[in-house]
Amino acid sequence: MxxxxxxxxxxxxxxxxxxxxxxxxxxxxxxxxxxxxxxxxxxxxxxxxxxxxxxxxxxxxxxxxxxxxxxxxxxxxxxxxxxxxxxxxxxxxxxxxxxxxxxxxxxxxxxxxxxxxxxxxxxxxxxxxxxxxxxxxxxxxxxxxxxxxxxxxxxxxxxxxxxxxxxxxxxxxxxxxxxxxxxxxxxxxxxxxxxxxxxxxxxxxxxxxxxxTAVMTALACLAYQRAEYLTRLSSRITALASLALQGNSNHFDEVLFSVKPHLGQNEVASWIRTDLNHHEFPRNSDRLQDRYSIRCAPHIIGVLRDALPWFKQTIENELNSANDNPIIDGIGERVLHGGHFYGGHIAMVMDSMKTAVANLADLHDRQMALLMDTKFNNGLPSNLSGATEDRRYINHGFKAVQIGCSAWTAEALKLTMPASVFSRSTECHNQDKVSMGTIAARDCLRVLQLTEQVVAASLLAVQQGVQLRINQGELHNTSLTADIQQMLKQLQHDYPLLQEDRPLEHSLRQLIGQIQQQQWSLYQEAADA
Incomplete structure (x- = not known):
C-alpha cells in the first residue's frame, strides 16, 4: 500500500x-x-x-x-x-x-x-x-x-x-x-x-x-501499477456484486475454468471463487445463469490480467534501453546513428492497456445497472436506497451515481481510439512516421482516472447492496470470508449506509483517493508476485 x-x-x-x-x-x-x-x-x-x-x-x-x-x-x-x-x-x-x-x-x-x-x-x-x-x-x-x-x-x-x-x-x-x-x-x-x-x-x-522516450515510458510505469491493481479490485467488486445480486457462484467453478486455460482469467476466477466461498443462496427462480457482467467477469478482467506480463516486459525493456540518437559507443569508439527514440512499443502498450482498462469501466457500469433495477436485482430496493418504508417515496439512493458511471464510462470508451495510428509527418518530413506514444500514454492515464471513478462508485454501491442483504436477513455476515468482512467493515465505517439522500461527491473523491493509494491489500499473493 x-x-x-x-x-x-x-x-x-x-x-x-x-x-x-x-x-x-x-x-x-x-x-x-x-x-x-x-x-x-x-x-x-x-x-x-x-x-x-x-x-x-x-x-x-x-x-x-x-x-x-x-x-x-x-x-x-x-x-x-x-x-x-x-x-x-x-x-x-x-x-x-x-x-x-x-x-x-x-x-x-x-x-x-x-x-x-x-x-x-x-x-x-x-x-x-x-x-x-x-x-x-x-x-x-x-x-x-x-x-x-x-x-x-x-x-x-x-x-x-x-x-x-x-x-x-x-x-x-x-x-x-x-x-x-x-x-x-x-x-x-x-x-x-x-x-x-x-x-x-x-x-x-x-x-x-x-x-x-522518457516521458511516455515514465507514464507507462505509473499506468501499469494502477492497471494491475484494478484487476484485483475489479475481481473483489464482482464478488460483492454477486453476493448482492444473489448470484450463482458456480459460474466461477475451478473445473469450469480449467477447460479454458488462460492464466490471468483463471487467476481472476480463483479470486472471485475464494471471496464467494462458493456460497449458494436459495433461489426463487429457475434461472440457472447470471447475466454476462457477472458470469463473464473473469473473462473480461482476465484480458487485462493476461496482458500485464507483456506490458511489463515491454515497458521495462524500453526503460532499460539507450533510446537517444546517436548512440555513443565510447569503448568501441563508434558513433551509431539510428532511431531508438521511436516510441512504438510504448504506444502499442498504452493503446492496448487503455482499451482493456476501459472494458473494466464498462463491466462495472453494467453491474451497477443490474443492482439499481428491481427487474434484475433479485429483490433489492430500487436504486439501492436504504430508506425506510415510509421514506422510500422521496429517496433516490444511487440513481444519480449510476448516471455518473455511464458518463465516465462513455468518456473512457471514447478514448480507446488508438493514438498510435495517427502518425503525422512533421519537421520538414524528417520525422515522417511517428509513434504518438506520449499521447497514447496520456490517454491511458485519463482512461485509468475515469475507470477508477466508476470503480469507486461501484464499490460504494456493492457494499450498500451486501449490507442491505444482511439487514434483510438474506445474508449472514459470518458466512463471508474474513477478508470480505474486514473490507466491508472499513467501508461501512467510512461510508455509512445510504438511507436519506445526501451528496456523495466527497465520498466518491475520498474513495478514488483510497483506490489510487491502493488502500486494500487484495489477494496478497498476487500483490507480492
Missing part, C-alpha cells in the same frame, strides 16, 4: 535505487516517483568506464573535427548544416530553448519524478555520451525533490519526447520553472538554496536528455 506524505524529502529511504548497476524495474521507478526511495549512481568499474569512455571519445572526435549528428551538425532536417566548432558548445542551449513551446496542463510532481528517474535510467546505460556532472545533477534533483515543471502537450513520440524533455534540460542549465517544497519556483532561485549550480551542457548532452 502506498502512502501520501506531506514532506516527501523526509521520507526518502536510506536504501537507494542504484542506476548503472543492472536493470531497473517498474516498481523501482514508481517507488522513486512516490518518494519511497532515493537514487544513487553505481560505483561499478564497468559502468564508470562506459561513462568516461563516452566523454573521452566525443572529445577526441571534436579535436579531430569529426562529424557527429547533433554535435557538429544541426538537428533533424538540419543535419546537413555543419556547425562551426566555435559554436558547438552553444548548440545544446539552443536545442533546449527552441523546444520550449509545450502547452496544456503540467505533469504532476509525481509524474515529473518518474520522468527524471526514467531518463536517468536510459542515460546510465552508458551509450549517450553524457558526463558525470549531468548524471549527478539529475540524481540531486530527485533526492532533493527539485522537479521540472513540464507541459503535457507537444510530443509526437518520435525523435523522442523532445519538447517536454526540453524542460528537464533547461532546468539543468538554470532556466524555467520547477516544483520545490510544494511551490512553483524559478530553478535559478532554487539551485543556490541547495548549494547547487547550473551545469554547462557538453556537446551531445542536450540531445541525450531530450532525444528519448
Amino acid at each position: 502506498t502512502t501520501a506524505v506531506t514532506d516527501p524529502v523526509e521520507y526518502l529511504s536510506s536504501t537507494a535505487v542504484i542506476f548503472g548497476n543492472g536493470r531497473i524495474s517498474i516498481e523501482q521507478i514508481n517507488a522513486v516517483a512516490q518518494h519511497h526511495l532515493s537514487v544513487a549512481l553505481s560505483d561499478d568499474p564497468l559502468f564508470q568506464s562506459k561513462i568516461d569512455a563516452g566523454v573521452a571519445f566525443l572529445d577526441k572526435l571534436l579535436q579531430e573535427d569529426g562529424v557527429i549528428y547533433g554535435v557538429t551538425t544541426g538537428y533533424g532536417d538540419s543535419c546537413t548544416v555543419k556547425v562551426p566548432l566555435s559554436q558547438v558548445h552553444e548548440l545544446p542551449i539552443h536545442l533546449t530553448r527552441f523546444h520550449g513551446c509545450g502547452l496544456g496542463d503540467y505533469f504532476t510532481p509525481e509524474q515529473g519524478r518518474a520522468i527524471l528517474a526514467t531518463r536517468l535510467c536510459s542515460l546510465t546505460q552508458g551509450y549517450s555520451g553524457v558526463s558525470w556532472p549531468l548524471l549527478r545533477q539529475l540524481s540531486s534533483y530527485l533526492n532533493l525533490d527539485i522537479i521540472p515543471r513540464i507541459p503535457q502537450e507537444g510530443s509526437v513520440g518520435a525523435s523522442g519526447d523532445l519538447t517536454p524533455l526540453s524542460y528537464v534540460a533547461a532546468s539543468l542549465i538554470g532556466e524555467r520553472e520547477v516544483y520545490y517544497k510544494g511551490e512553483v519556483r524559478q530553478i535559478a532561485e532554487v539551485l543556490p538554496e541547495q548549494g547547487l549550480t547550473a551545469i554547462k551542457l557538453r556537446p551531445k548532452e542536450g540531445l541525450a536528455i531530450m532525444n528519448g
Whole structure:
C-alpha cells in the first residue's frame, strides 16, 4: 500500500535505487516517483568506464573535427548544416530553448519524478555520451525533490519526447520553472538554496536528455501499477456484486475454468471463487445463469490480467534501453546513428492497456445497472436506497451515481481510439512516421482516472447492496470470508449506509483517493508476485 506524505524529502529511504548497476524495474521507478526511495549512481568499474569512455571519445572526435549528428551538425532536417566548432558548445542551449513551446496542463510532481528517474535510467546505460556532472545533477534533483515543471502537450513520440524533455534540460542549465517544497519556483532561485549550480551542457548532452522516450515510458510505469491493481479490485467488486445480486457462484467453478486455460482469467476466477466461498443462496427462480457482467467477469478482467506480463516486459525493456540518437559507443569508439527514440512499443502498450482498462469501466457500469433495477436485482430496493418504508417515496439512493458511471464510462470508451495510428509527418518530413506514444500514454492515464471513478462508485454501491442483504436477513455476515468482512467493515465505517439522500461527491473523491493509494491489500499473493 502506498502512502501520501506531506514532506516527501523526509521520507526518502536510506536504501537507494542504484542506476548503472543492472536493470531497473517498474516498481523501482514508481517507488522513486512516490518518494519511497532515493537514487544513487553505481560505483561499478564497468559502468564508470562506459561513462568516461563516452566523454573521452566525443572529445577526441571534436579535436579531430569529426562529424557527429547533433554535435557538429544541426538537428533533424538540419543535419546537413555543419556547425562551426566555435559554436558547438552553444548548440545544446539552443536545442533546449527552441523546444520550449509545450502547452496544456503540467505533469504532476509525481509524474515529473518518474520522468527524471526514467531518463536517468536510459542515460546510465552508458551509450549517450553524457558526463558525470549531468548524471549527478539529475540524481540531486530527485533526492532533493527539485522537479521540472513540464507541459503535457507537444510530443509526437518520435525523435523522442523532445519538447517536454526540453524542460528537464533547461532546468539543468538554470532556466524555467520547477516544483520545490510544494511551490512553483524559478530553478535559478532554487539551485543556490541547495548549494547547487547550473551545469554547462557538453556537446551531445542536450540531445541525450531530450532525444528519448522518457516521458511516455515514465507514464507507462505509473499506468501499469494502477492497471494491475484494478484487476484485483475489479475481481473483489464482482464478488460483492454477486453476493448482492444473489448470484450463482458456480459460474466461477475451478473445473469450469480449467477447460479454458488462460492464466490471468483463471487467476481472476480463483479470486472471485475464494471471496464467494462458493456460497449458494436459495433461489426463487429457475434461472440457472447470471447475466454476462457477472458470469463473464473473469473473462473480461482476465484480458487485462493476461496482458500485464507483456506490458511489463515491454515497458521495462524500453526503460532499460539507450533510446537517444546517436548512440555513443565510447569503448568501441563508434558513433551509431539510428532511431531508438521511436516510441512504438510504448504506444502499442498504452493503446492496448487503455482499451482493456476501459472494458473494466464498462463491466462495472453494467453491474451497477443490474443492482439499481428491481427487474434484475433479485429483490433489492430500487436504486439501492436504504430508506425506510415510509421514506422510500422521496429517496433516490444511487440513481444519480449510476448516471455518473455511464458518463465516465462513455468518456473512457471514447478514448480507446488508438493514438498510435495517427502518425503525422512533421519537421520538414524528417520525422515522417511517428509513434504518438506520449499521447497514447496520456490517454491511458485519463482512461485509468475515469475507470477508477466508476470503480469507486461501484464499490460504494456493492457494499450498500451486501449490507442491505444482511439487514434483510438474506445474508449472514459470518458466512463471508474474513477478508470480505474486514473490507466491508472499513467501508461501512467510512461510508455509512445510504438511507436519506445526501451528496456523495466527497465520498466518491475520498474513495478514488483510497483506490489510487491502493488502500486494500487484495489477494496478497498476487500483490507480492
